[in-house]
Amino acid sequence: MTSSAPHKSILDSPFVLDLFAGPGGLDVAGHVLDIPSLGIEWDKGACLTRYAAGLDTLHADVSAVRRDAFESLPPEINVLAGGPPCQTYSVAGHGAGREALKRVMNYIERLMGGESDETIDESLKTLSDPRTALVLEPLRYAIQATRSLNRQKRPYDVIVLEQVPAVEELWRHYAKVLKETGLPDGTKYEVVVGRLDTEAYGVPQKRSRAVLIARREGLDAPSLPAPTHHSYDAKEWNRKNESDQGTSQHHQTALGDESLQPWRSMGEVLANPVGTHPGRPTPFLVRSNYGSSGIPGRRGVRSDRQPAFTVTGRISRFVVFQYLERNVVYEGPRFSMNEAGMLQSFPADYPWSGTAQAQQVGNAVPPLFGAHLLSAALGLPTPDTDLMAKPWHPATEEQQAKLRSHGCGSKDACTDRCPRAADQVPPPSTMRPRKSEKSTQKKLA
Incomplete structure (x- = not known):
């Protein structure tokens, strides 16, 4: 509405x-x-x-x-x-x-x-x-x-x-x-x-x-x-959540204009059943597929109380960890296309079709x-x-x-x-081999 x-x-x-x-x-x-x-x-x-x-x-x-x-x-x-x-x-x-x-x-x-x-x-x-x-x-x-x-x-x-x-x-x-x-x-x-x-x-x-x-x-x-x-500030979030206490809403209202609503978290959107989406158990952690701060070896991690990383074509590679109990996690199912779309704010059950969804x-x-x-x-x-x-x-x-x-x-x-x-020429940049990949290909040739 x-x-x-x-x-x-x-x-x-x-x-x-x-x-x-x-x-x-x-x-x-x-x-x-x-x-x-x-x-x-x-x-x-x-x-x-x-x-x-x-x-x-x-x-x-x-x-x-x-x-x-x-x-x-x-x-x-x-x-x-x-x-x-x-x-x-x-x-x-x-x-x-x-x-x-x-x-x-x-x-x-x-x-x-x-x-x-x-x-x-x-x-x-x-x-x-x-x-x-x-x-x-x-x-x-x-x-x-x-x-x-x-x-x-x-x-x-x-x-x-x-x-x-x-x-x-x-x-x-x-x-x-x-x-x-x-x-x-x-x-x-x-x-x-x-x-x-x-x-x-x-x-x-x-x-x-x-x-x-x-x-x-x-x-x-x-x-x-x-x-x-409210906008999301990763540094502010990490500083206020070192003890893993409190809610995201309490932390956000301290950031500025109280007339603004708290930013929406992944858990807020995915936890409850909607249409054919069964709801995803919380809490959970998400490890991104791309590097943090431009360092490929450093993968970013966020909890369900935070907004998602920028959703790109790599969203299907994000690893999701579910909690068994406090501080004990296991690798759960990755985001479905329905869930990935919901993180983009698409309605649940949007009919993703064709290739490269x-x-x-x-x-x-x-x-x-x-x-x-x-x-x-x-x-x-x-x-x-x-x-x-x-x-x-x-x-x-x-x-x-x-x-x-x-x-x-x-x-x-x-x-x-x-x-x-x-x-479509040239091919998308994500399809071009990186320098390291080119070197590997030459060695294998």
């Missing part, structure tokens, strides 16, 4: 186009807020999840839709949203995007100056990693909207973008040109940019995101969503966080923490067939118009 305040948006009928939509985080948020959306997603597995969830989807390349099929998009779309792939920008990636930030900023200037798509595309071929250029797509869609005859050259009213913290600098450049330069047709926006922690919005997970919210001039100026929960979960926008972003962008009431509390009801086979006919061109299979995984 949402806040009891009137459900009144700054737009008469908001309709979201979700670029790089993944398995549906932002679209789930739109669904529970009664906001229609259309998602464009490349990955087949993520599309299968979306179809199973009943989400309107195009199985397509975002860039190709802009070039070849923009006029076929619903003209009533007035909200542009997206989280471009972050591999080349994130700390976990190889850094091609971070090195190219200044070049990408130059491309932004050229796009806003009205340079042709053909010239820009030719120049983008010089980037070492083609995915780096995908962060330009939201801006290119915003520009294309002002040229679309199907839309009567009407610009988007609202733009909502989110990415890893490393992209904050780029979002600030987006904000500068949207506000000061404007789109080539003269449309300007009021923009806010910030770095937000998802646990401060009720997501039971420590995750930081760079966020941009823009509203077309003539609408009220935008603002970032106000936090509803853990990666789908890790790549997704946390739906509860997405609901806060959309609500702030559209001037809606602050969402309640229990917005995603009810189990998700998957689509029927008939509904899935209809969605897939629209998204792929066939009710039961992909078609020639669907992108192929083999065309």
Whole structure:
């Protein structure tokens, strides 16, 4: 359920186009807020999840839709949203995007100056990693909207973008040109940019995101969503819990604003039965699969009273230890995809489908966080923490067939118009062998 305040948006009928939509985080948020959306997603597995969830989807390349099929998009779309792939920008990636930030900023200037798509595309071929250029797509869609005859050259009213913290600098450049330069047709926006922690919005997970919210001039100026929960500070938690006494709530209220709710812990979300989720016994400990403080040999450990580590594609490798009695633990079952999704704030029983489901979960926008972003962008009431509390009801086979006919061109299979995984070049950075692995391979050869 949402806040009891009137459900009144700054737009008469908001309709979201979700670029790089993944398995549906932002679209789930739109669904529970009664906001229609259309998602464009490349990955087949993520599309299968979306179809199973009943989400309107195009199985397509975002860039190709802009070039070849923009006029076929619903003209009533007035909200542009997206989280471009972050591999080349994130700390976990190889850094091609971070090195190219200044070049990408130059491309932004050229796009806003009205340079042709053909010239820009030719120049983008010089980037070492083609995915780096995908962060330009939201801006290119915003520009294309002002040229679309199907839309009567009407610009988007609202733009909502989110990415890893490393992209904050780029979002600030987006904000500068949207506000000061404007789109080539003269449309300007009021923009806010910030770095937000998802646990401060009720997501039971420590995750930081760079966020941009823009509203077309003539609408009220935008603002970032106000936090509803305390942020999690690992050092403060460890200092106050050395004796393992007290509750997380007592420690959090001492950290600052008492009007904020305590951040939500893993145990709070997973302990009780919901839908087909039987509930996970507490207390438990979680050991992450990645290193702490950048040291691979030092694995982080958290208890069920803390929020989860940032959920990534490695969530299925996290080891969970259950207690037999005080200070005696045994290795229990690892997180199911249902549980991993719940740590991302997806409703229980969300129908994860296709391949690489853990990666789908890790790549997704946390739906509860997405609901806060959309609500702030559209001037809606602050969402309640229990917005995603009810189990998700998957689509029927008939509904899935209809969605897939629209998204792929066939009710039961992909078609020639669907992108192929083999065309994704270069491969994701997580698939590239590390230096140590390369050395081992050479020795074995």
